[in-house]
Amino acid sequence: xxxxxxxxxxxxxxxxxxxxxxxxxGASEVNTYSKTDFAMDTVVSETLYTTGEDxxxxxxxALKDVEENWISWTKESSQIYQINQNAGNxxxxxxxxxAYLKQVLDLSKASDGAMDPTMGKVIRLWDIDGENPHIPAExxxxxLLENVGYDKVALDGNEVTMPEGVTLDLGAAGKGIGCDAAxxxxxxxxxxxxxxxxxxxxxxxxxxxKPDGSAWQVAxxxxxxxxxxxxxxxxxxxxxxxxxxxxxxxxxxEDGIRYHHILDPSTGYPARSGLTSVxxxxxDGLDADGLSTACFVLGREKxxxxxKEYKADALFVDDSDHVWxxxxxxxxxxxxxxxxxxxx
Numbered sequence: 001x002x003x004x005x006x007x008x009x010x011x012x013x014x015x016x017x018x019x020x021x022x023x024x025x026g027a028s029e030v031n032t033y034s035k036t037d038f039a040m041d042t043v044v045s046e047t048l049y050t051t052g053e054d055x056x057x058x059x060x061x062a063l064k065d066v067e068e069n070w071i072s073w074t075k076e077s078s079q080i081y082q083i084n085q086n087a088g089n090x091x092x093x094x095x096x097x098x099a100y101l102k103q104v105l106d107l108s109k110a111s112d113g114a115m116d117p118t119m120g121k122v123i124r125l126w127d128i129d130g131e132n133p134h135i136p137a138e139x140x141x142x143x144l145l146e147n148v149g150y151d152k153v154a155l156d157g158n159e160v161t162m163p164e165g166v167t168l169d170l171g172a173a174g175k176g177i178g179c180d181a182a183x184x185x186x187x188x189x190x191x192x193x194x195x196x197x198x199x200x201x202x203x204x205x206x207x208x209x210k211p212d213g214s215a216w217q218v219a220x221x222x223x224x225x226x227x228x229x230x231x232x233x234x235x236x237x238x239x240x241x242x243x244x245x246x247x248x249x250x251x252x253x254e255d256g257i258r259y260h261h262i263l264d265p266s267t268g269y270p271a272r273s274g275l276t277s278v279x280x281x282x283x284d285g286l287d288a289d290g291l292s293t294a295c296f297v298l299g300r301e302k303x304x305x306x307x308k309e310y311k312a313d314a315l316f317v318d319d320s321d322h323v324w325x326x327x328x329x330x331x332x333x334x335x336x337x338x339x340x341x342x343x344x
Contacts, residue, residue, distance in 0.1 A: 120169025176289025
């Protein structure tokens, strides 16, 4: 018997609200704009603080541009789609795509392939987020794994070359790339003093500061009680990026075993690292998103050196309801549920 569960973040509503803050940014009054919309296949919520105009729609446009023109493997306008269609040959891409792809490949190498952008066909074979989630046949899985490996992708400036049969899928870093693109929109407007941007609960960007000067706080989901109280709260300071990867987001259960969407590139199966979720905080959206996936696959002990290399903080939740914190995360995290304990 197979039961399928999809983690859904509530009702999608499109709304835009303007209210005026009593605080001041410099000599000008700070306005607060809030918007909820849909982009990058998830619900997006924004709260913007600015002395200027409402640019929340510009942020949504930037997210949609990333999805449609850069990272989608299904849309013909996307450069990743074009690279995949041209596998076996060399494809020239934009400066932005080349920069993001280099960053992804660097992270893949640093994590020893725990995060690998060539896993797309294997992910689609499992179809965990689709209409037919299933355990694939061993021979079919092994056949696809022959074309998996970040080192099969060669990047020389703006030219991308990979063998026929290899495909790129930047889904493991997609929301992080979206957050980075949103930051560029905010950077370009000197009237903006702050924003909190939330992509589906799994990727969050804090930007600048609140009018009252208080810290940004982001709730972390309990991986075994997604509809109940939050596991805890993480504090973000200034402009930072938070990403969570967990086995509760997309999965199905067969014969009492949970098969989740975070696949181990070395086996093609859902990662079995003893973890149920990983939350990472660092100074870059793509890195935060990719690191949360890589750390989940690696497991806590192997992930620690990788996190140090990227100057990132993390919290790990294991399958025995223990919460493990890096030194930097100890200063950020407040546990809210007494069904978990913090381990040293």
